[in-house]
Amino acid sequence: MIDYDNLLKKIPKVRKILDDGSEEVIYHYTKPEKLLSLLESGTLRFSNALYLNDKDEVTYSYKLIVELIDERSDLNPVLFDRIREHFFGKYTNIINGDDNFNYKYEYYTVSFSTESDNLTLWNNYAKGQSYTGYNVGFCKNALIADMEKKGFSSVYGNIIYERKVQITILNLIFNKWNKEFEKALKSKKVQKKADSEVLLKILFELIDILGVISLFFKNPHFKDEKEYRIIFINSFGNENSKPTKICEKNGLFIPYIEYKFLKKTVNSINIGPTLDENIFYTSTCRMLSNFGYGNKAINRSKIPLRY
Secondary structure, eight states: OOOHHHHHHTOHHHHHHHOOOOOOEEEEEEOHHHHHHHHHHTEEEEEEHHHHSOHHHHHHHHHHHHHHHHHOTTSOHHHHHHHHHHHHHHHHHHHHTOOOOOOSEEEEEEEEESOSSOHHHHHHHOBTTTBOOEEEEEEHHHHHHHHHHTTOOEEEEEOBOOHHHHHHHHHHHHHHHHHHHHHHHTSHHHHTOTTOHHHHHHHHHHHHHHHHHGGGBOOGGGGGGOEEEEEEEEETTOTTSOOOEEEEETTEEEEEEEEEOOGGGEEEEEEOOOTTHHHHHHHHHHHHHHTTOTTSEEEEOOOOOOO
């Protein structure tokens, strides 16, 4: 299993950009029927990132990695020619629809927002004026601590939308592993063998860290979502891997993993904009009492509806 936690420790500035460790509430937006299922079962779904992200989102990061390597003439070509080839291959395979799937490690994600009352996200889960969306506020640190305790070793953080920050992060990663590679090349043992275990370890580490960091980059056009993402890496077919289930969405068969959360990690339930807010509020209160969440805060959107 890849130890991403130790890889991120090598680049503390990047780790802090993703998450500074502060206590905060993160909000999982959802439809009414999904909220009912989530609270009744007490589970969150981590969905396979390969099937949820559209092509533009996935290729955005890979293309940026390739472009930045092309701009950096100071990088060691022995290492970065192979890195470029790897991500250019992934980029073109996705564009052409002939990706060669590697099931050894799979990335499963669940998305939140750092905002409890976000109009952009409410619009994704509402239908007209009589159907509203909801979100569940989770205590971030408590949720992640419980996940770690239950074997859901994860990488987590804010989605980065600003291109300058994305480039800064990539350059920090490039510089760190380029320095390690250059240092290794000076070793007399390594010089005798280009594909030594030491050099290959550096190569694969760099591929791994870039692969997971790329899941935290999005086109600036999506910045209003203020997304926070938790990524669980599952080793496919391994005896220690988490069991997967399959659901159908828009004709696709999407693998997912269920995580049973603790009720104490739930901070609040928030109701989206609606004209009939009083009946939605009382209905939500009654539902929450039924499933043992009666002590949780219930908030109504402050965004006015236009009609």
